[in-house]
Amino acid sequence: MDVVEFRPTPEQYAWTFGGVAPTHRIRPGTALKLWTEDAFSGRLQRTTDLPSRVLDMTQVNPQTGPFFVEGAEPGDTLAIHIVDLTPARDWAASSTIPFFGALTHPYLLHEPLPEHTWIYQLDRAAGTLHVEFGRHDAADLRLDLPLEPMLGTVGVAPPGREVRSSLVPDTFGGNMDTPEMKPGTTCFLGVNVEGALFSVGDGHYRQGEGESCGTAVEGAMDVTLIVELIKGGAPAWPRLEHDDHYAVVGSARPLEDAWRASQHGMIIWLGELYGIDPLDAYQLLTQIALSPLANVCDTNYSALTKVEKRHLPAADAHGGMHRHLRSLAKGLL
Amino acid sequence: MDVVEFRPTPEQYAWTFGGVAPTHRIRPGTALKLWTEDAFSGRLQRTTDLPSRVLDMTQVNPQTGPFFVEGAEPGDTLAIHIVDLTPARDWAASSTIPFFGALTHPYLLHEPLPEHTWIYQLDRAAGTLHVEFGRHDAADLRLDLPLEPMLGTVGVAPPGREVRSSLVPDTFGGNMDTPEMKPGTTCFLGVNVEGALFSVGDGHYRQGEGESCGTAVEGAMDVTLIVELIKGGAPAWPRLEHDDHYAVVGSARPLEDAWRASQHGMIIWLGELYGIDPLDAYQLLTQIALSPLANVCDTNYSALTKVEKRHLPAADAHGGMHRHLRSLAKGLL
Amino acid sequence: MDVVEFRPTPEQYAWTFGGVAPTHRIRPGTALKLWTEDAFSGRLQRTTDLPSRVLDMTQVNPQTGPFFVEGAEPGDTLAIHIVDLTPARDWAASSTIPFFGALTHPYLLHEPLPEHTWIYQLDRAAGTLHVEFGRHDAADLRLDLPLEPMLGTVGVAPPGREVRSSLVPDTFGGNMDTPEMKPGTTCFLGVNVEGALFSVGDGHYRQGEGESCGTAVEGAMDVTLIVELIKGGAPAWPRLEHDDHYAVVGSARPLEDAWRASQHGMIIWLGELYGIDPLDAYQLLTQIALSPLANVCDTNYSALTKVEKRHLPAADAHGGMHRHLRSLAKGLL
């Protein structure tokens, strides 16, 4: 297996999906050992660092990549398998940002919520993140939350000649911010431009579903991926496969449309896997779907439709690609 | 413990929250052994029964109750603990209904989706529901899905002199259609009128999150509850407590507002439990919330914010009522 | 023509659509000379009166009525013609109310916007409303705005055994808050219960489209109506007819669904008037519809689809009822 290692310098970060030249050309089947900077570009380091003072909003959510995948053409399917995610630092940060997040709103007449930064200390041995709450001295709560690393952002160049900010989730993936994008996941994305031009970033040491305040436990990440290409078969919306689940991610506003897109995408996938009629698949999802939210704060909101494989007959999604990649991944670790 | 048993006749069904006289007056601490008819009022019995032919849309979602709880006054908190849910029949039904459901819409120009009824056969020994898919002979898929009984509808009389259809979920609970309303759950509801006037119904033998086609595996249910009253402390939105989780249910449109209501409600609850500042609670939820959807088909959509107790220090929500009811429930089973 | 005059005492106000006994039984063709209290129940009288101090939120938007219309049965169409609206006081009030209005939100984490009350002085001779702006001494702006009286609330009892607050707009009309409900308008509402049980209230001396802060120029009103009954023909959504326009009011959330309902309702109406196919009517509306918002602050938002009669061949909507009522109205003034 080809292995490419890459730790971008700040000048090499990509800030968009599309619109930038690839940093590498890779062959399908390549493993990537990458480093990703955190979504704040590393500028939030202590609780006294406030976003409005230290952030450069033109330089948030830096991407590592894009990678040009040889042979990838519009209509093909890129399979990105997350082999491993390991925190690259011993701390991570989260913060409120003026008028960003699910419980504030940019077009109302309120003053912004207070800015506040929380720093999480990683205990690698225990696999926990230590955080202290105590605004206003009202109460003091110290918690050790489990480390559950994930990637907020995995995306390809968009269709229709567009270039989108790395803050955007859409049909091309992007800033979906779902905790389901974790080690062991295969993410299937439709290819829109020659070479696919995918990039990753926005490592989260953990995140709740919905990412309400807008920023997860944001930290630099060591990322190991394997990238494969399937000719044809491009799904309309990003698909995820775990050993135990299938999931489709929809991104839109209002939130019901994000979820509808994910349901629609899963109905098509169930049709591909089992040949069942859309109305039968609709009925089946009604009784078995899991529907965890991903983000309710980004440019588009993201919601998942997820099904447990144990409810269904065995099947080889996208030609058994996930199993193949799981097997390759074992050789890498 | 007082035990009240009640199997309503069709004339005794309630079709609304509020607006009907109580069937019983009970003291706090009473156990109820109830029977609930299915949401179709038992009229969908075979796959050839189509809603537009056999349903009476003025008689859907029949409620058992309402119960007048002695001493309950506006501002109090009703605690309804679900001791047991056992299917009262060996089959259950689900169906598409014209222009009802998440993947259709009443104000567009499309013809309705086809009506189709699916019948699920219960295997009590195996704890499974057998269903056959095969519309259009396109494919044939036979599945045995796990029985996971829940109540779609648990509600009290609404505030503000209103009377609402039993199809509506809102601050008063009602037709929330969340799979989290299962045996072992304590549901806390704010009391709006003297006596609370709560009722239950809409048993589901199982349901996916979102209830996309609009009808779960709808079946008559034998329901065992214990009802308690807490003076004061009425939550703005329904709260659920399991042995392992806290959850708040928000109901609104668009879906983001349902979820925001649940987040807001959980921030208030975390403040009550740990005294933490709302901004700290917002941050905490950002990292630990689970956000399963309940329904995306009803008059209001319902979404949950759910947290795992394992992430938090021990606490006694509502004076430890859930633990108290769990202990009482053991004596009943 | 029968003429009924009625000035309710505070004990006679209705606070809901449905759920209250009629104050009068009237025959179709009756003229009503009514007085309506303002939406604040007269409690906001000077700029120092703040809603959180002087309002009783269980007593807002008082209705005059309901009226039982003899012969009205479910499926019939009530035609309410607004002959005249004359301010019953020389002042009116508007105010911000905590977490109510289009540019605030109840489920976010912001503090409420400041409460402030504005008093408008009526100059009957000039037909203007004088108001002074000068919060924070930042600037001083004194305006004389045209008097343009309208009724915020015109509704019948809802279907499905429901009782709704007088703050709610829906298929039954209610608190639609559209400036199009002005003298010269005929409002067609579907009848849901025997006698229709309609009521009116919420006079506005003027209102912008959208009613952004949540309260218009709220004032007591002398209201002259003529009420007629058409057997059958109940529209799904409220219809308005002016001498020059047809309009349909949809009420829902999110706002696009309110507007879609109004479009759908107008497509049906154009089909009734001209026999044209829904797709042709869709095309026609695409090119001629006016789409003024009504309210973006109430329980449901309300939006209109409105068409100018000059674009269309002459037609007699609902049997020419509007022309008939206009002619009757002349005899009353």
Added chain:
Amino acid sequence: MDVVEFRPTPEQYAWTFGGVAPTHRIRPGTALKLWTEDAFSGRLQRTTDLPSRVLDMTQVNPQTGPFFVEGAEPGDTLAIHIVDLTPARDWAASSTIPFFGALTHPYLLHEPLPEHTWIYQLDRAAGTLHVEFGRHDAADLRLDLPLEPMLGTVGVAPPGREVRSSLVPDTFGGNMDTPEMKPGTTCFLGVNVEGALFSVGDGHYRQGEGESCGTAVEGAMDVTLIVELIKGGAPAWPRLEHDDHYAVVGSARPLEDAWRASQHGMIIWLGELYGIDPLDAYQLLTQIALSPLANVCDTNYSALTKVEKRHLPAADAHGGMHRHLRSLAKGLL
């Protein structure tokens, strides 16, 4: 005054805002005499031309431009005055497109609505558009609708390194599809990139508010503009000024957020013009705003907040630029 005339060849069309090299560099104060192709790229010419057969969806909504305005820098304000819009053909077309439009939806399970094309014949002397309706022979309706030409699309390059399809409306203007973009209008847009890079297109011979089916009376247009530059003062959302009105266009989903953005933008504008406090401006808009919808079909929906100048003291918005441009325009016609 410099005058630039430009009729692009198909190879010169722009399909995006941003991402393409300017066709011209112009000085502020330049008049432009342009030709714009229709949104279908001229491919729908008769009622038998169906979009799925004749359209190339990668070549819709061609833009004329972009124009590089000398001296324009981020934070500046571009003023584009529409001097004249004259149909460049004697016919125009409208059509339903599968799953596009306000009364259909891409993520539901319905089949697409029928495709149908309507051709409008221009009578220049009468100033009318003749159209015939008669699908299904159900009815036959022939109408002559007034010619009211407008531009669907006026936009500059977006901020944040993005490139957006010409189908998108947003803070940078773009495909707003408002009938208010008509001769006599000055459109103020914030500049995001050096040179502003604005383009125009999507001429409509007329359009209803909301553009429900997704396509107006689409026709090639002869467009006369004057372009001016104001240093600084960039508004957050597009502003329009007519002789009699101010308007702000917001674009977002759901529709309430588009309208909230327009309200927020107008509150800021009223603050600039009269120094009044935002809460006073909120109150004022509540009583005087007009709120016509623009489109409820595009990637973002667009809604306007519009106020009549007659309600307000005289003021010189953006230094009296509109009056200045009106005066210059007289010299051009």
